[in-house]
Amino acid sequence: MGVRGHLKSFPWQPWALLAPALITLAALIVVPLGQTIHLAFSHDPHGFVPARAGMTFENFRILLGDAAWWHAVRTTSLFALGAVLAETVLGIALAVVLQGFGSRLRGVMLAILLLPWAVPAVVAARLWSWMLNDQYGVLNAALVHAGLITHGIAWTASPAGMVLLMVMIDIWQATPFMTLLTLAGLQSLPLEAMEAARLDGATSWQCFRHITLPLLWPTLAVAALFRLLDALRMFDLSSVLYGSDIDGMSLSVFVQMQIVQFGAPGYGAASALATLAVIGLIVALFWRCVSWPRGEKA
């Protein structure tokens, strides 16, 4: 208690320590975010015609009728939900498998599994698009060799295929992250409950389903939430794989293109704010879905 009293008489101390970081963050977040909001309600210059002054909802009105935007909304949400769901399931499975190995072997395997997570997403996109190249890709060659197909498949010829490729690359890169967090969660679980259930004759699956999974759920939900936030702002894969192709464009690519390539900061800012709203909506829905079963079991 002595420390608290001592500190309370000097309330400037924590703020002095916080000040440099908070001022930097204000310059980085508050100012640009304010600027973005201001730009979103401003007119854009058109060619040699300078921007008109005054506030406007024009940007948002155009955005609502922009087919490319709605396509990006669909691409991004399909990608994010598909990737996070697959990564969570695979992450749990891998963590359970890893837990069965001795600790030294587990460490070595974890180090190998983590490698794709360290690879720049740009490089991952390059690697996978080369492997899945319709003419010279090794995957098509293997499938032809195995007699499963007669000629190479153009994997990214359809919008669905384009999203699927991004999901696959993301699974390659982000599953280790989910595995790691699940493993940490598994190791912090109380062993007594499982021992007791085992003595009562519960099968492995029953133990997992009724003891491990509910206890692990809060950790998993938070980990999946962070993955979802990350996946919803995905830029690298879409940009490197598909450039400015509308069929494979993510929301982040859409916004960045408006700002950089089309020189429309106002329209870009409006689409950035709308992206925030889409992300907020999906995350809120997701959180409702994952919180519900936990409340039920507790």
Added chain:
Amino acid sequence: MIASSRWPCGWSWRWVAMSGALLQTLFPLYWALVTSFRHGPALFSTVPVARPDFGNYRVILSDPTWWRYAVNSLISASAVGVISLVLAIPAAYALGRMSFRGRGTVLALLVGSSMLPQIAILSGLFTVISRLGLYNRLGSLIFADLFFALPFAIWLLAGFFRDLPRDLDEAAALDGCGLLRRLVTIHLPLVWPGIVAAGLLIFMNCWNEFLFALTFTLSDSARTLPVSVGLISAPSRFELPFGMIMSASLLATLPPVLLVLMFQHRMTAGLTAGAVK
């Protein structure tokens, strides 16, 4: 452990599942390596082995612009790591070890800001950076990357500071040890693992960062490696230099991969601590 001791066949399915996972993990990297040894018509061979031929690597490594990109990546990632740690350590100390009004608000704001996507501030940041005269300079990248590095560092280190025993402060205060001396001589050595983890994770994230690096740099002088790998394109539609792309890709991947192999325990400890706390 329990499951495997009960199931006599437990080992075999574990090994099958693990082999599948390891194969899926390593094959893309292996295939990139095989491709990077090839050029010309050999590129289109799908034989899964190739004699090591470092021709592509020699071409890239003898190109000074490529070295420029590598140095740019190194400078910006290290600078972001150092600056964010210098700013984050005092802030994390305050948040982790002091009780004061507004602490909860600051923590909530930090979490909130780490949830913001980069594009939310992109158009505003573009104007700020142009006005600061940083556009197309390495400084723009270092400044922009703090956006995700700083909240992460503060959050991670605040957890490490918080977990130190309380008696530490009381004993030090009784000895008449001032705040700064306490922080530097007593706490810093104890949170060293957290500092290393935060520094390494930030370095890796900045090395791999693409959106800001693509947006705020225009010319070779400030371009980073991932951007250059992302922008390699075909001289003509029928002549994609895949051997070259794969060599450049692997070279750009080497530093983060080496970091993970060398510091796996420190980095994973930081990751799990950051997510669980």
